[in-house]
Amino acid sequence: MGGKSLVRCRCVCKTFNTEISTPYFIRLNLQYTAAYNGNRLLILPVEKRGQSAVLGFNLDDRLSHESPLLVTPYLVYIFGSCNGLLLCYRACSHLLSLHNPINGNIKYIDIDKIDNSFFSSLGFRFDETHNDYKMVAIWENYDFSQDQQPERTVKVYSVMEDTWRITEYNYKIRVKDILDGCCSGVLIGNSLLHWMFWCPLSNRRHRIGCFDICSETWISDVVLPDYYYNSTECWIYLLEIGELDGRLCCSLENKIESCFDVWVMEEYGVKDSWTMLLSIPVIDDSLLGGIVAVARVGCEVLVKHRDGCELWWYNIREKTMADSAFTSRPHVTPLV
Template sequence: MKTMMMLFPEIAADILSRLPVKSLKRFRCVSKSWCKEIDSPYFINTHLKRSSQAHTHLSLILRDTTKLCTVDLDSPDFTSIELKSNPLKSDHCATEVMGSCNGLLALLNSDFRIALYNPSTREKKMIPVSPLELPNDLDDSKVSSLFNFYGFGHDPVNEDYKVVRFIHFYGDSPDGFFHCEVKVYSLKSNSWKRIDDYPYDLRFILPPDYHPRCRRGYGVFANSAVHWKATVVGKGKENGSDLILAFDLGAEEFKIIPQPDYSSNEHEMNVGVLGGCLCVFCNRNCEQVEIWVMKEYGVKESWTQLCTVIAKLQVKEFWLHARPLAYSKGGDKILLELDNRFLVWYDLRRRKSKIIKIRGAPPIFIAEISVGSLVTLNGGGEGQTSGKDTQEKRKTRKKRAGNSWFRMQTWKTMDMERMDGDLYLLFSDTGPQELNVSFLGNIVFRAL
């Protein structure tokens, strides 16, 4: 017998905003109104914010020598599945993930072949190639090689997505490096532009470490800026010291981020992101890693030491370097990548680790975190509407909720179950059914 219920539009939208993209793609087929609602910028933004805040709908993107794979962290069994819709898939070279932001991946498989890709919706866009522009005072005959560094993120000021490209020219000069070319690609304009105010007394990792180094110096995105570890060149006592270089995507300006007061300078520092906050992780003498999180962006005093992971005590396998990737749903654990070979959940309270066994994972990999989202590549934007549009939408919803009910045709059965005095809506895969969901007094509707 069919379950007959009635449902307010707000409750339906609230439930839908908690579901994974895979389910939402099916629910777009319910009706034209549902398709319009799910495709709206307001809903896309609500879904993204809810997933980001709750640490849900997260996936691991694993890269080996020839392919990209995805692992659903919400799944009870961790299985690696190849991303066959990878726009840069090649049998001859690896596709690298230079950045991940709001469910979009920035990919490249050569120095200049770049694509933006949403693995949840399979939408993709090839980025036009931008030619090299050598500095005016640089003789190209003296350039022996060049090194590329990239970053990717969201510009909330202009509702745009941008790729930052650094090119360090290496050759016949006192320290081996020449000036650097910096260009920024805008998804909204689909074009590149040159940035001229790069601080030329900074450089990224040294050439001997360039190719074997994890992630090859790709920037990490947090607080509307892309961040890299950089090294000071030719400033007396500061020569060779590390710092955090940031590029603000809205203002398109460089800045230096203050670092925490480390307990010791004997470490290898690098930058990352945890829960949307900038973090640094310091690997010390292959014995332990310290992880710091910047609670208030740009404020030195807000650096908080999250944990110290002791190598010998945590995992039986020997490892040299650890990199934090993400928080668990409850926020009580962090996901660590060890030496591009292992993934572990580290319990912050109990100070214990557990290795994650992933079926079909390559023996050596580089991992990135991606959140499932409906963000599109049709000109940028995080999925926000203007204040006026949002107010009009709310007025329409309020009026509609007060005068009418909501009917839906779904591809899943929705059932009801009482738990702790609340009424829960449960989804199952038993087939199509028409649902009229009624709002019953003070009963609370929640999506599991």
């Protein structure tokens, strides 16, 4: 049953309202929906005629029309989604909020500062162990002109407790690498958030760091394909990591063969399970930045420009690129 239908059912009687509002019922309904509804929602924040909105497009039904999820007086960025909730960020005023598009509820969240600076990246997920929604924020401070190691702080926000807390051994820790870009954490499984880090002072190589939102600690890094490590002088460059149908994926720029390679980890944590999904030749000097989704009908993948604001459909069979008419920073979530 869809979210809007459930909201209407709450008005039937007090018993329905109480039962539908329990965490157990909500979790059960979401699990059922995820299992039997394979459709995916492409979420795009847009500005049209002086008005801002967050639109949803059904990726698996090209004939469906856009669906407005939110209408706001300001442009927001989507840093994550979970169980139908959207984590939104308004950069101009540093406003962070959780939106429920079904009932219109909004929860505003105060953002902590460290040394008068705001976070560098965010991750968002539901912690099933503690029955709580959590956000992970990463702060970084560095000045390479002073020949100093970067400084990193990690905080976790609990929606249930409405507080930020510093995780153990993660306050202003001296590190050797920094986040590559202000991207949101990539979720794999129920509790593992991933970020790309790179070391600009030494070998300029990347690594994939993994944070367990249940234990609130960093765990072992995810090893990249041998294909990446075997390259010398950075001819193979890690552009982006992401999630495809529940699997960790990475996008690599191959400067030797002038192509864009996408690898998928078929079995999480197993290095030998990295498999090349496809290789896209550079067409018209297009600067590809990552893969967004794979079409379940036909032979197309949705890819984005390196600046994140243009999306194209790439036809694997014909090796052609077509404009998707989508222009914004995308976020893909199960349609619930």
